[in-house]
Amino acid sequence: MADKAEVQVKREKLFSKKNLKNITEPLSNNNPITFQVLGICSALAVTVQIRTALVMSLAVISVLCLSNLTISMLRKRIPSKIRIIVELAVVATLVILVDQILKAFLYNISKQLSVFVGLIITNCIILGRAEAYALQNKPWPSLLDGLGNGLGYGWILMVIATGREILGSGTFLGYSIIPESLYNAGYENMGLMVLAPGAFILLGLLVWLQRTLNKTISE
Amino acid sequence: MHSTAYTFRFAIYVTLVCSVLLAAAATVLKPRQVENQLLEMKKNILVSVDIRPQEGESFTRELIQAKYDQYIKGLVINENGEILPDRDPGTLDPKKEPGLFGIYERIEDGDIKAYVFPVSGKGLWSTIYGYLALAPDMNTVVGITFYQHGETPGLGGEIEKDWFTSNFVGKKIRNDQGEIVSINVVKGKVDPNSPEAYHQVDGISGSTLTGRGVTNFLKSELKKYEPFMQAHLQIKKGEING
Numbered sequence: 361m362a363d364k365a366e367v368q369v370k371r372e373k374l375f376s377k378k379n380l381k382n383i384t385e386p387l388s389n390n391n392p393i394t395f396q397v398l399g400i401c402s403a404l405a406v407t408v409q410i411r412t413a414l415v416m417s418l419a420v421i422s423v424l425c426l427s428n429l430t431i432s433m434l435r436k437r438i439p440s441k442i443r444i445i446v447e448l449a450v451v452a453t454l455v456i457l458v459d460q461i462l463k464a465f466l467y468n469i470s471k472q473l474s475v476f477v478g479l480i481i482t483n484c485i486i487l488g489r490a491e492a493y494a495l496q497n498k499p500w501p502s503l504l505d506g507l508g509n510g511l512g513y514g515w516i517l518m519v520i521a522t523g524r525e526i527l528g529s530g531t532f533l534g535y536s537i538i539p540e541s542l543y544n545a546g547y548e549n550m551g552l553m554v555l556a557p558g559a560f561i562l563l564g565l566l567v568w569l570q571r572t573l574n575k576t577i578s579e
Numbered sequence: 580m581h582s583t584a585y586t587f588r589f590a591i592y593v594t595l596v597c598s599v600l601l602a603a604a605a606t607v608l609k610p611r612q613v614e615n616q617l618l619e620m621k622k623n624i625l626v627s628v629d630i631r632p633q634e635g636e637s638f639t640r641e642l643i644q645a646k647y648d649q650y651i652k653g654l655v656i657n658e659n660g661e662i663l664p665d666r667d668p669g670t671l672d673p674k675k676e677p678g679l680f681g682i683y684e685r686i687e688d689g690d691i692k693a694y695v696f697p698v699s700g701k702g703l704w705s706t707i708y709g710y711l712a713l714a715p716d717m718n719t720v721v722g723i724t725f726y727q728h729g730e731t732p733g734l735g736g737e738i739e740k741d742w743f744t745s746n747f748v749g750k751k752i753r754n755d756q757g758e759i760v761s762i763n764v765v766k767g768k769v770d771p772n773s774p775e776a777y778h779q780v781d782g783i784s785g786s787t788l789t790g791r792g793v794t795n796f797l798k799s800e801l802k803k804y805e806p807f808m809q810a811h812l813q814i815k816k817g818e819i820n821g
Contacts, residue, residue: 408732408733409732412732437589439581439585439586440581441581441586442586442590445590446589446593449593449594449597450593450597452597453600453601456601456604457600457601457604460604460605460612461604461608463608463612463615464608464611464612464615465611467612467615467616467619471619471727472732528733529733551733551734551785553733554731554732554733554734555731555734
């Protein structure tokens with residue numbers, strides 16, 4: 361099975377600088393959400409509460425790693441004419457698996473995520489990484505690329521969800537954190553934050569922050 | 580470049596592998612998923628009659644099952660309010676038999692403490708499902724739960740939270756003449772001095788339409804069970820008069 365190119369990889373260090381970059385780049389400069397602007401729809405939809413955002417992130421990370429890995433392993437065999445359809449079939453299979461497992465073992469959370477787990481199939485990050493990276497690269501770097509992009513997606517989701525849950529519902533992971541006295545003094549939860557525009561505003565602020573901190577990103 | 584024959588072969592292999600994988604996963608996980616749905620239902624029935632885990636305990640699968648077996652008895656009734664013996668609400672498919680309803684009794688020491696009626700209807704975005712528990716006078720609300728809905732989390736989605744559902748406890752669904760007026764979700768706070776306050780609960784700010792949906796379907800659902808409620812009320816009255 362393994363051709364010469366595969367053997368070469370074994371000699372290269374598993375965590376060489378180049379491979380590690382696959383993980384670190386998408387966390388900051390090349391973040392799938394704030395820089396590549398992929399996967400926005402789900403970033404808006406599931407970030408009302410931290411818990412759903414966390415499970416969604418884990419689901420995306422696992423699907424992304426496995427799809428990158430599978431497609432990279434098949435990359436020499438996939439006929440280029442039907443490659444997109446094959447990628448979709450692989451991704452769809454993985455997503456349905458995740459959905460079924462959530463329904464069986466994390467029923468409450470799967471109820472809250474409802475349709476959004478199924479919609480991971482349409483998450484641009486997954487097909488984007490399969491097309492742009494896994495099809496040209498070996499399995500191990502592809503797996504790392506999937507992990508990096510999944511984590512990059514995940515931490516942005518967590519930041520937005522934390523902001524939205526605290527400002528919108530006054531809770532953190534479901535526990536009230538805003539003291540009663542503040543409510544008595546006239547403080548109110550910001551209703552806007554539980555709606556999609558709240559996510560847009562927070563996301564916009566994040567993109568702004570990233571571009572201010574990192575001058576190398578060209579306009 | 581791959582040949583057309585290869586492309587077809589590849590496509591067939593991929594399809595086969597994917598379908599076998601999914602079929603296997605679905606078959607293996609199905610029983611647990613069905614059980615989850617049933618347990619979720621049972622949990623909500625229990626919560627609607629205020630049977631909850633003790634402080635510091637959580638509702639495990641075993642605890643739900645044990646409490647359900649201990650306190651709840653399921654009945655199947657028809658449109659005329661007659662009980663169909665030998666039927667179990669768990670096996671009832673409302674799509675196939677729209678005229679039959681599964682209801683539940685909370686039993687303690689041989690006495691019926693409450694009746695639990697399934698209620699469902701349109702909210703703003705989705706169909707809301709829940710259970711309404713009434714005391715044996717068929718008037719006082721013992722509790723209500725909403726367990727399945729697609730309302731906006733944080734707004735209409737708050738209907739499933741305790742702070743909203745606990746407002747229903749102790750409210751009356753009938754007026755002095757015994758007619759069903761149901762419970763209305765008002766906009767804003769209930770005026771405690773209003774004579775209607777017995778039939779009203781506080782609304783959720785930002786979710787007037789979800790509240791209106793709840794108001795509407797509660798009334799129509801209660802009317803559905805009215806024959807059953809009347810039949811069981813009359814028995815009570817008869818006992819008192821006799």
